[in-house]
Amino acid sequence: MSGKAREGLRRLWRTPEARALLALLLMLAIGAVFNADGAFFRWSVHRDMLRQVSVYGILACGMTIVIVSAGIDLSVSSLLALSAVGFAWLTLPAGQAAVFAILVVLAAGTALGSLSGFLVARMRIQPFIVTLAMMVFARGLAKVVSGGRKITNYVTAPDGSSRVVDLPRAFDVIDSRILGGNLSIVTVVFLACVLVTWIVLARLRLGRHVYAVGGNEEAARLSGVPVRRTLVAAYALSGFFAAVAGVCQAAQETQGDPETGMGYELDAIAMVVIGGTSLAGGKGSVTLTLIGVLTIGYLQKILSLNAAPEATRLMLTGAIIVCAVLFQRGR
Amino acid sequence: MTPPPTPLVSLRSVRKSFGPVEVLHGVDLEVMPGEVLVLAGENGAGKSTLVNILSGVHTDFSGEIALRGRPRRFTGPADAARSGIATIHQELSLVPTMTVADNLFLGNERTDRWGRVDFAAQEREAERLLEQAGLDVAPRRLVAELPVSTQQMIEIARALARDAALFILDEPTSALNEPEVEALFARIATLRREGRGIVYITHKMEEIYRLADRITVLRDGSHVVTAPAADLPPAELVARLVGRELDTRPPEPATTRGAPILEVRDLAVAHPVVPYLRLVDGVSFTLHEGEILGLAGLQGSGASDVLQALFGAAAGPVSGSVTLAGSPYSPGGPREAIERRVMLLTNDRKARGLAPELSVSHSVTLASLPRFTRRGGWIRRRAARGAAEDVTRRFRVGAPSLDAPVRMLSGGNQQKVYLARCLLTEPRLLLLDEPTRGIDIGAKTDIYALVRSWVADGIAILLITSELDELFLLCDRIMVLHRGRIAAELAGGSATKERVMGAAMGHGAGGRA
Helix, strand or coil, X not given: CCHHHHHHHHHHHHCHHHHHHXXXXXXXXXXXXXXXXXXXXXXXXXXXXXXXXXXXXXXXXXXHHHHHCCCCCCXXXXXXXXXXXXXXXXXXCCCCCHHHHHHHHHHHHHXXXXXXXXXXXXXXXXXXXXXXXXXXXXXXXXXXXXXXXXXXXEEECCCCCEEECCCCHHHHHHCCEECCCXXXXXXXXXXXXXXXXXXXHXXXXXXXXXXXXXXXXXXXXXXXXXXXXXXXXXXXXXXXXHHHHHHHHHXXXXXXXXXXXXXXXXXXXXXXXXXXXXXXXXXXXXXXHHHHHHHHHXXXXXXXXXXXXXXXXXXXXXXXXXXXXXXXXXX | CXXXXXXXXXXXXXXXXXXXXXXXXXXXXXXXXCCEEEEECCCCCCHHHHHHHHCCCCCCCEEEEEECCEEECCCCHHHXXXXXXXXXXXXXCCCCCCEHHHHHCCCCCCECCCCCECHHHHHHHHHHHHHHCCCCCCXXXXXXXXXXXXXXXXHHXXXXXXXXXXXXXXXXXXXXXXXXXXXXXXXXXXXXXXXXXXXXXXXXXXHXXXXXXXXXXXXXXXXXXXXXXXXXXXXXXXXXXXXXXXXXXXXXXXXXXXXXXXXXXXXXEECCCCCCCEEEEEEEEEEECCCEEEEECCCCCCHHHHXXXXXXXXXXXXXXXXXXXXXXXXXXXXXXXXXXXXXXXCCCHHHHHCCCCXXXXXXXXXXXXXXXXXXXXXXXXXXXXXXXXXXXXXXXXXXXXXXXXXXXXXXXXXXXXXXXXXXXXXCCEXXXXXXXXXXXXXXXXXXXXXXXXXXXXXXXXXXXXXXXXHXXXXXXXXXXXXXXXXXXXXXXXXCCHHHHHHXXXXXXXXXXX
């Protein structure tokens, strides 16, 4: 190999994308070895993996924006539950059109995200605390909306009589597959969210502002960046994506469960971090997050294909998060 | 009579380097019992490095330290403290979330044999110490609740409470008011009578001559002279501080000096926490297109605060009237200032200038993004990239690529990136605070050439620099600030290093020229 090519390769190796991709390839190689009698080579396994990580991945999109801004959003799991419950309530007992329900739920998620952003940017409360409070608050709100029960198509009328209503078509559509059953709609939604996040971070001025605020807030302010507006936008987007994830979750579970999505925020954070986005802020990308989502998704899939017990799965996941981050840092 | 007493502490040919750069070139120093030795020197003369060596912060240096004639090598600050050296650093080192008493005994707690802290004893003792320092503060108050000047007094009280042989005070009065200064001086007098030694660092003439038994002058890391205060009158002292050689280079002719662009009348900036202190106090001046006005002053002179006020980023409330290009100008924030085509380069590239992970190209375009944005908030990437390419080439920024994070660049190249960002905003008024701080000669020369070319394009520049040579090299006029006021205004040939330093230290050598 010529010196120049070697130098080019070395530079490529230094990019975080290359490192993240290598970790993913490593995971795929492990899957190829422990292939569970060839199961790993069937597309349906990959399709199901993608379906299973999609809701987490949608959360991870918003989380990426917030983490690049040097923040954190713990409230995404509760916002997901709130929007799942809201979507189910609007379409089932309230009998509203699905499109209307989706718009309402997305608006509500965005609004609550903006509120977190406002408290972070204007009131100068630490993101961890603000979103911890929002996590608790939104979970409570989800229980208020649902009356503390799961909302299903088994509807109880005010007079005490109950009946079964038809599940709106939207539930089926979101939980269906296209391309001859080879791709789930939730996966398409996830990939669309990745695209939107990529546009925001890499193509819009807002993205430049997010990186600058996360990298050095004072420097951003002195360069004329509207720091507060940027932070509000980051959390608003995270709320929006959490609401999208909530609709998908409701469709997949065919119900609105106020207890759903507990702990998902930690999975989303792990996916972002494994990709190589630093919690210190100012660096990272949604491409990295996409790779991180796939890495964790494959890890889980390989473990379940090989019938690894739950305990092993948890311990290995923890260990691999640390290894991946060390690997990302190099050396 | 008696033989000469042994010095409390003596340093012999102390040398210290940071990386390849030697900052102390063999300095000697002696402090006798019962004397106040004032350490004088310009910013960057090596005073702080010397203090850090004496107080055990820097342990890797060459040369000798002797305590009462016995050679000694400190292993760290704690070791120096145990050996009887108490230091009050310029920066506050109190824990704001702890009480006054807790802070006074931090690291030196009164404990019983089980390690339990005797809070009652500490509070009693604290009360005594505070009274001694002339402070009326309850020991149970939280430090964070106290004004900065009181905090500094507590810091001093903490150091002075120690039974140390040698006290080092590094600009202790910078945030104190008059009565507090008097209380401090009284304490120093007592310590002196008790036969303790004091090393006192200050930029203020009046303090030097009130306190000093002897004065040691440092310049550029070398020992210049040590003499009794009486043998070193102010004029002589200033001459020693700046070096004998007079700068005879004729100032650059003010080539394209055009119409007045900035008129400042009675600009004042109040201290953000201590309302009776004014960071800037009634500053007025006019700046023309294509002119470089130098602002000289020692730390705390208010020069940086003038620049920040003009950028809408002052530390405290601003008053006064400013006219920019004929219309009133009072920016509510940096954004507004940039829109009016004013840009500030702060003196702290790391903390307030660059984000280390941002790429070169994103860093230089950050302040001019409105120009590179289409409707809908989309970045005009080709235009932005082209501008970044162009400006980094003109500035000769050495970077592996435009996409490399700026942390990978050398200090000089980072500074160029920062300057490039300022210039891309197309300013008509550029506020430069120490544009060449901490960079090598090559980058400095590049930056001087750039500054000259901007002026030729009609940009007006307000420049702060602590390097006098730079001041004389670049500026058409020089304004010297002292404690927030204009101490002298010097034009062209009338400016000498002596006059600038004298005025900066509050020694009325200036006058209007």
